[in-house]
Amino acid sequence: MRRVVGSLLGLLAALALMVSGCSLVLTEGPGGSGSGQDPAATAPAATAPAESGDAESGGVDPESGLPWIEVEELPQEAHETLELIDHGGPFPYDKDGSTFGNFEGYLPEEPRGHYREYTVESPGLDHRGPLRIVTGGEDTGQGVAYYWTSDHYESFERIRR
Template sequence: MSRRWRLRIRLAGAVLVVVAASWIMLNGGDPRELKVPGSPADRSSTSAPRDSSTPDSGLGTIPESQLPPQGRETLGLIHDGGPFPYDRDGITFDNREGILPQQQSGYYDEYTVPTPGLDHRGARRIVCGEAMDCYYTDDHYASFAQIEEGQ
């Protein structure tokens, strides 16, 4: 392989890293806190104790107290019935990804968790079922953690 091609490959790799880190930061994440599924950091969330009032989904959990402040505020709005800041808050979440427990169509609704510094909805959401089983995602439905309310 010529020196020119090796240089192009290195440059392409560097550009890919910058684009990925930028995308993560624009969607409310910190690239230093990126969790790889199955990694020790990811597995630690699955061992948290479950609140008996929350249906067991088999997913990892997140205590309500560990949600970002905007997530706790959104959860309060959900319990209060609004008003919600985004027109799309409260729309049906279809669970096309199949990550949440299977339920009948229309069971889940989704709500935006604002991300400071963004001028759009970002990637963070809370999805709640009719039984008020609520789940948090900060990566636009790629993964979910069941919210342990009152924890």
């Protein structure tokens, strides 16, 4: 009988530890204490204004929570990419216009296929580089949202157009 009671107590203790561990993960997220990760390192970079974001551009987009960036603040190569997007191409890379999955979760949550990515040429590089413009939505009267990332999806700014 003692062996059964001891086993039951051991199972209850293990269950209590599992439940409390799950509640920590649910309340603190994957970067919570005990995960071995610094919570600041897993926080969305989009919550902090990017270099040319919040203060210089004039606020935060209420829809996305991202800092605004003016078209004039973008590099000339981004202007060229915006022009290609406006005219439907032709685009220099096969991946241009492909679905952007938003796996990082920095952009507003939308169904798969909502976002498209476009390469912005990075002078001096012989590959696509880190610069991208991501669009969201279709030009159906509600407008298209344009997003800028200069660090390959680590942070975003909403392009004011």
